Amino acid sequence: MTNKKSFNPGRNISIFFIFFSLLFFSLGLWQIERGQNKQEVLDLFAEGIKAEPSTLSSQSQKWQRVNAKGTLDGTRQIYIDNVVHRGRVGFKVLTPLKIDDEDGLILVDRGWIEKNANISVLPDISLSQKKIEVSGLLVKPELGFVLSDNLITASWPKTSQTQSLDYIAKEYKEEIYPFILVAEPTYDDALTYMDVIPTNMPAVKHYGYALQWFSMFIVLCGMYLYVGFKRR
Numbered sequence: 642m643t644n645k646k647s648f649n650p651g652r653n654i655s656i657f658f659i660f661f662s663l664l665f666f667s668l669g670l671w672q673i674e675r676g677q678n679k680q681e682v683l684d685l686f687a688e689g690i691k692a693e694p695s696t697l698s699s700q701s702q703k704w705q706r707v708n709a710k711g712t713l714d715g716t717r718q719i720y721i722d723n724v725v726h727r728g729r730v731g732f733k734v735l736t737p738l739k740i741d742d743e744d745g746l747i748l749v750d751r752g753w754i755e756k757n758a759n760i761s762v763l764p765d766i767s768l769s770q771k772k773i774e775v776s777g778l779l780v781k782p783e784l785g786f787v788l789s790d791n792l793i794t795a796s797w798p799k800t801s802q803t804q805s806l807d808y809i810a811k812e813y814k815e816e817i818y819p820f821i822l823v824a825e826p827t828y829d830d831a832l833t834y835m836d837v838i839p840t841n842m843p844a845v846k847h848y849g850y851a852l853q854w855f856s857m858f859i860v861l862c863g864m865y866l867y868v869g870f871k872r873r
């Protein structure tokens with residue numbers, strides 16, 4: 642007669658298996674979903690930067706190239722603090738542009754400038770009010786990591802620990818477009834241009850994480866079967 646092995650992993654081991662197998666499998670699915678979302682962002686970004694710029698309007702969307710005409714206001718600029726470019730710490734400079742024939746503003750990211758040796762003194766990037774036409778890409782930064790509870794200083798020009806428009810827009814009385822216009826480095830008052838990075842992690846990395854979670858799920862299933870059939 643042959644001995645038939647019965648499957649009896651035990652109650653505690655079964656509870657352990659159910660909990661962690663569901664966890665690992667769910668995390669794998671979550672990483673796949675995040676990867677798909679990141680790929681959608683990358684596709685929209687790639688499409689936007691290749692397109693010809695259109696005129697800025699209320700219908701303009703994130704990752705769209707646009708042209709804007711108006712007057713730069715050099716008296717109400719905001720320095721985005723602690724921006725690192727090629728290993729050096731500095732600021733991104735946001736300058737409000739009063740749109741022609743409109744009441745609203747759009748903030749123009751003029752680029753990056755290095756901090757002074759005396760960090761208590763802001764770099765001088767003053768400019769007179771002047772009419773310009775500027776082309777660039779529309780972005781909408783998130784709050785991100787901040788180093789202080791006091792995100793924005795009180796007096797102009799202001800320094801800010803965040804690029805989030807939810808906070809920055811409160812510093813202006815006028816209506817603000819819900820995007821920042823990252824100026825292309827071809828206009829006269831451009832500072833050092835920084836490439837726009839649409840996402841902090843590529844889609845393929847999320848798929849790699851998903852593979853790790855599914856691998857752990859498979860290993861756990863194998864261990865559960867092994868223990869269940871071996872247990873007496």
